[in-house]
Amino acid sequence: MSESLSAQQLLRIRSKLETIAAEQPDTRAADAANAALQRMRSGEYGYCIECGDEISAARLAAKPDVALCVDCQALQDEDDEDA
Numbered sequence: 881m882s883e884s885l886s887a888q889q890l891l892r893i894r895s896k897l898e899t900i901a902a903e904q905p906d907t908r909a910a911d912a913a914n915a916a917l918q919r920m921r922s923g924e925y926g927y928c929i930e931c932g933d934e935i936s937a938a939r940l941a942a943k944p945d946v947a948l949c950v951d952c953q954a955l956q957d958e959d960d961e962d963a
């Protein structure tokens with residue numbers, strides 16, 4: 881579990897998400913931030929919402945509202961290109 885987020889990292893990420901949600905209301909960024917905060921409260925934060933795999937701490941630190949692992953993200957990005 882060396883890759884897991886420390887409590888301190890988690891706190892920093894949470895305040896980042898709260899800032900995004902407060903400063904950019906009614907945007908996709910705020911929606912994503914709120915969803916991430918929700919997952920944090922339910923203890924699901926840091927796991928892919930598609931496949932349940934653990935998302936690396938580095939990925940979460942870089943993109944705190946990320947809900948998908950790299951594999952699922954790649955699949956979704958392909959779908960987005962069609963839209």
Ligand SMILES: [Zn+2]
Nearest residue numbers: 928931949952
């Ligand atoms: Zn996944």
